[in-house]
Amino acid sequence: EPEVTQTPSHQVTQMGQEVILRCVPISNHLYFYWYRQILGQKVEFLVSFYNNEISEKSEIFDDQFSVERPDGSNFTLKIRSTKLEDSAMYFCASSTNGGSTDTQYFGPGTRLTVL
Amino acid sequence: GNSVTQMEGPVTLSEEAFLTINCTYTATGYPSLFWYVQYPGEGLQLLLKATKADDKGSNKGFEATYRKETTSFHLEKGSVQVSDSAVYFCALIHKEAAGNKLTFGGGTRVLVKP
Numbered sequence: 001e002p003e004v005t006q007t008p009s010h011q012v013t014q015m016g017q018e019v020i021l022r023c024v025p026i027s028n029h030l031y032f033y034w035y036r037q038i039l040g041q042k043v044e045f046l047v048s049f050y051n052n053e054i055s056e057k058s059e060i061f062d063d064q065f066s067v068e069r070p071d072g073s074n075f076t077l078k079i080r081s082t083k084l085e086d087s088a089m090y091f092c093a094s095s096t097n098g099g100s101t102d103t104q105y106f107g108p109g110t111r112l113t114v115l
Numbered sequence: 116g117n118s119v120t121q122m123e124g125p126v127t128l129s130e131e132a133f134l135t136i137n138c139t140y141t142a143t144g145y146p147s148l149f150w151y152v153q154y155p156g157e158g159l160q161l162l163l164k165a166t167k168a169d170d171k172g173s174n175k176g177f178e179a180t181y182r183k184e185t186t187s188f189h190l191e192k193g194s195v196q197v198s199d200s201a202v203y204f205c206a207l208i209h210k211e212a213a214g215n216k217l218t219f220g221g222g223t224r225v226l227v228k229p
Contacts, residue, residue: 004158031215042221043159043204048214056214091158100147100210101166104217106159 002026004107006092012113013082021077021110023092029105031098032075034067036060036088037109043091049075050098082114117142117212121205121220128195128227136190136223138179138205146207148172148181148188149217153202162190162203195227 005024013019025032034046048055049067066078075094079086089111093104121138128134140146150162150172163172168183179190188205205220 006158033216035217043206043217043219045214045216045218048216056212056216058216093159095215098215100208100212100215101164102215103161103164104215105161106151108156108158 004092004094004105006090006107006110008110009108010111010113012115015084015114016081019079019082019112021079021090021092021112023075023077023107024073025075025092025094026105027073029094029096031055031095031102032067032069033093033095033104034077035091035093035106037091038085038088046077048098055098079112082112084114087112087114117146117207117209117218119205119207119218119220121203121223123221124202124224126223126225128225130197130227130229131194132227134190134192134195134199134225136203136205136225138188138190138220140186140188140205140207142186142207142209144210145183146209148179149206149208150177150179150188150190151204151206151219153204153222155201159204195225197227197229200225200227 032049037043047057089109092107095102147166149164151159152162163174165172165181
């Protein structure tokens with residue numbers, strides 16, 4: 001069964017450094033998402049992406065964040081200058097048509113630790 | 116804004132016990148409702164969904180009915196197994212919201228003991 005994959009599974013970085021989290025969505029999906037979960041808190045929406053553009057972003061997704069689909073398979077989340085409060089589990093998801101009834105398929109997550 | 120509230124865990128049960136996890140939502144109109152499950156060390160998996168009022172979603176022995184009058188989507192299973200130990204998330208997508216973002220509840224950890 002096709003699945004969303006994410007790398008790395010765990011990333012440790014120093015405050016102020018740039019990190020890139022990578023995701024490979026399911027191959028025939030057209031809509032892509034990033035969510036994060038700070039330890040002990042809710043899973044929060046960050047951004048949705050379709051047709052090489054951001055469809056929607058949350059207030060968390062400020063100028064320090066960016067997303068890109070650099071080729072036909074990868075979908076990346078970049079944090080330019082990490083802060084301690086960026087430490088969280090980051091989940092990538094993808095869906096077929098992006099409708100409200102459509103299922104979003106999640107990857108296993110990347111745990112980001114900012115020291 | 117849209118929000119989802121679910122019962123806090125952990126919920127500890129014996130095998131073959133009945134499981135209920137309460138979920139209520141706040142949203143304008145009629146959102147689509149989802150239950151996701153996260154097994155230890157894995158990502159979120161869709162368990163079931165319902166997209167309109169009175170729909171019942173079901174999968175792997177779990178059921179949830181979309182109740183518009185009580186704005187609820189409670190998850191039930193008649194006889195749990197040890198393998199059902201996981202964190203369960205209730206979520207919604209507002210049909211008129213851009214970007215089809217999922218809004219999640221806080222998650223409920225369920226531990227089933229043999």
